[in-house]
Amino acid sequence: xxxSMDSSWSALIVxxxxxxxxxxxxxxEAERGRVQQAGTAAGCLDALERGRFDVVFLDLWLGSESGLxxxxxxxxxxxxxxxxxxxxxxxxxxxxxAMKLGAVDYLPKPFTPDQVRTxxxxxxxxxxxxxxxxxxQDRLDETEGEINFETCSPSYAAFxxxxxxxxxxxxxxxxxxxxxxxxxxxxxxxxxxxRRPEGPFVTVHCPMLSNELMSSVLxxxxxxxxxxxxxxxVGKVEEAEGGxxxxxxxxxxxxxxxxxxxxxxxDRTYERVGEAKERQADVRLIAAxxxxxxxxxxxxxxxxxxxxxxxxxxxxVPSLRERKDDLLxxxxxxxSFFERRQGRRHLTFSPACxxxxxxxAWPGNLRELRxxxxxxxxxxxxxxxxxxxxxxxxxxxxxxxxLGADVSLEVLEREHIAxxxxxxxxxxxxxxxxxIDVTTLQRKRKRYGLA
Numbered sequence: 001x002x003x004s005m006d007s008s009w010s011a012l013i014v015x016x017x018x019x020x021x022x023x024x025x026x027x028x029e030a031e032r033g034r035v036q037q038a039g040t041a042a043g044c045l046d047a048l049e050r051g052r053f054d055v056v057f058l059d060l061w062l063g064s065e066s067g068l069x070x071x072x073x074x075x076x077x078x079x080x081x082x083x084x085x086x087x088x089x090x091x092x093x094x095x096x097x098a099m100k101l102g103a104v105d106y107l108p109k110p111f112t113p114d115q116v117r118t119x120x121x122x123x124x125x126x127x128x129x130x131x132x133x134x135x136x137q138d139r140l141d142e143t144e145g146e147i148n149f150e151t152c153s154p155s156y157a158a159f160x161x162x163x164x165x166x167x168x169x170x171x172x173x174x175x176x177x178x179x180x181x182x183x184x185x186x187x188x189x190x191x192x193x194x195r196r197p198e199g200p201f202v203t204v205h206c207p208m209l210s211n212e213l214m215s216s217v218l219x220x221x222x223x224x225x226x227x228x229x230x231x232x233x234v235g236k237v238e239e240a241e242g243g244x245x246x247x248x249x250x251x252x253x254x255x256x257x258x259x260x261x262x263x264x265x266x267d268r269t270y271e272r273v274g275e276a277k278e279r280q281a282d283v284r285l286i287a288a289x290x291x292x293x294x295x296x297x298x299x300x301x302x303x304x305x306x307x308x309x310x311x312x313x314x315x316x317v318p319s320l321r322e323r324k325d326d327l328l329x330x331x332x333x334x335x336s337f338f339e340r341r342q343g344r345r346h347l348t349f350s351p352a353c354x355x356x357x358x359x360x361a362w363p364g365n366l367r368e369l370r371x372x373x374x375x376x377x378x379x380x381x382x383x384x385x386x387x388x389x390x391x392x393x394x395x396x397x398x399x400x401x402x403l404g405a406d407v408s409l410e411v412l413e414r415e416h417i418a419x420x421x422x423x424x425x426x427x428x429x430x431x432x433x434x435x436i437d438v439t440t441l442q443r444k445r446k447r448y449g450l451a
Contacts, residue, residue: 008196008242008282009124010034010052014044014067015059015086020109024057027113028120034282041070048077050279052241055123057116058103060087060094068094068101075102080130082123086111128198149189152325156318166313167193172265174250174310175288177317178426180367183288184248186317191244196284199243204236206252214257216273219264225274237270240283250287250310251296255303262306290426320362320369321422330366331357334373335385342377349385352394356387361422363430393449414448417441421450 011033013024021037028035036051038044041062047053056074058067067085074083085098088109095106104126105119151157166173167190175183184203191201209217212226220235237245247253253261264270265285269278287310296302320327331349339347349357362368376389387394403412417434421441424430431441444450 008032008034008199009054010036010242010282011120012044012047012053012056012081013037014041014056014062014070015039016062017059020059020086024116027116031117031120033120041065041067044070045073045077048074049277051281052078052238053081054127054242055120056081056083057107058083058085060085060089060098068098071098071101071103080127082127084119084123131198131200150329151323152329153318153323156323156326159315159318163190163315164193166190166315168195169313170195170284172310172312173286174312174314175286175317176314177290178319178363178365179290180365181317181319182366183290183317184246186315187244187246187286187288190286194244194284196243200240201244201246202236202240203246203248206247206249209252211254214254215260218257219260219270220272222272222274225272229274232272235270235272237264237281237283238279241281242283244284244286247285247287249289249291251289251291251293251302258303258306262303262309265306265309320365324358327358327362327369328354331369331373334370335377338374338377344377346383347377347385348383350387353385353387353390353392356392356394357390360392361418363421363424363427388449391449410448413444414450417444417448418450421445 009032011028013021013028013035014037015021015024016039018039021039025035025037036047036053038047039062044056044058058071058074060067062070071083071085074081082104083102084105084107085095085103086107086109087094098106104123107115107119149160151160163186173190175186177183187203188201191197191199204218206214216225216229216233216235218235219237221229221233223229223232247261260270264281268282269280271278293302293307293310297304297307320330331354335347335349339345357369364371372390372392375391376385380386380389417430420433421427421430424433427438427441431438434441436444
């Protein structure tokens with residue numbers, strides 16, 4: 001079969017004949033499909049409650065009951081599934097009716113293994129293409145402006161080699177590092193080199209979830225589970241079936257969501273909020289955080305057992321100041337992207353501007369650099385971008401300021417703040433070292449041209 005079937009996919013066979021179910025199962029499992037079976041309409045609906053499927057083979061007659069009566073319910077519960085109707089009583093009228101109800105194919109009995117494989121391939125390939133199109137439409141502009149993974153930094157090249165090896169496994173990966181270092185983009189890059197590159201990539205931004213809805217968003221809920229739950233809802237885990245679930249800032253999950261996530265990581269089972277039915281999901285998990293989870297564990301804010309389950313493979317994404325060799329190539333990459341987006345041409349950085357880019361600490365990492373270049377492309381009227389256009393001060397002719405030198409207190413303070421920010425891990429850490437709050441630090445950085 002074609003390579004589009006090489007990634008993980010799932011099928012449900014609904015037929016009242018055990019021999020037909022068995023022959024279909026063997027055929028589909030030979031193509032690496034994960035197959036479940038049901039002999040009745042009720043069994044079909046129960047299977048749909050417990051898992052997600054890319055393709056459903058539905059018999060036209062289930063005993064004395066028409067399989068077409070359950071077809072609309074299949075599509076209502078799992079809109080992305082492709083239903084292939086199979087029957088020993090093929091007629092033009094029944095085929096037309098099946099297509100009107102939403103079936104994507106019609107397969108008369110007796111069928112050959114090649115016919116089964118071809119029909120399944122068409123459905124799975126179409127689903128892959130739909131997902132790709134949706135992701136491209138959602139992220140086209142954003143992705144073009146994100147970092148690329150070409151690097152001049154030996155240390156970052158070594159990091160990417162390690163990340164590539166981790167991507168090839170199905171192990172849980174915890175991405176750590178400062179805010180703005182590109183953890184989300186790295187997670188997508190790892191998905192590309194994983195065992196499930198064609199599967200969905202579902203992102204959950206944990207800080208954006210309210211405490212009351214965290215578990216519901218992750219695992220779904222049953223109608224009536226809480227005020228406002230007017231219908232059954234599918235969770236992000238179920239949406240990511242066969243693919244990758246990315247939990248951004250996983251340290252912000254509340255206690256209930258942590259407990260449910262721990263159970264899922266332990267045995268790949270979960271329950272929707274308000275429902276006792278156990279479900280299973282085949283999902284690869286990548287989590288990210290810029291927090292010291294060890295401190296959260298000691299403070300009781302994060303479960304120690306969950307931390308250990310997440311900490312299977314930990315990758316600490318290097319900060320931009322650890323990748324000095326990549327600063328100018330990245331800045332030029334962003335300049336080229338935003339130049340095209342804004343319809344401008346022949347923009348360049350002046351030599352003094354490039355020197356300022358190299359000298360700046362970039363505590364906000366890639367996000368700070370990206371935003372600075374975008375702002376300059378939009379607001380700078382000239383074709384040559386200078387350091388102030390990026391919000392940077394031109395590099396001083398003297399590289400050091402010494403105590404007792406003939407300089408003002410303001411110059412001393414500026415130099416001290418710049419050095420502390422450059423070596424501190426974050427604005428919060430720099431503020432603690434300086435003995436001021438973050439707001440005061442930001443105000444001083446702006447005053448001294450360091451912001």
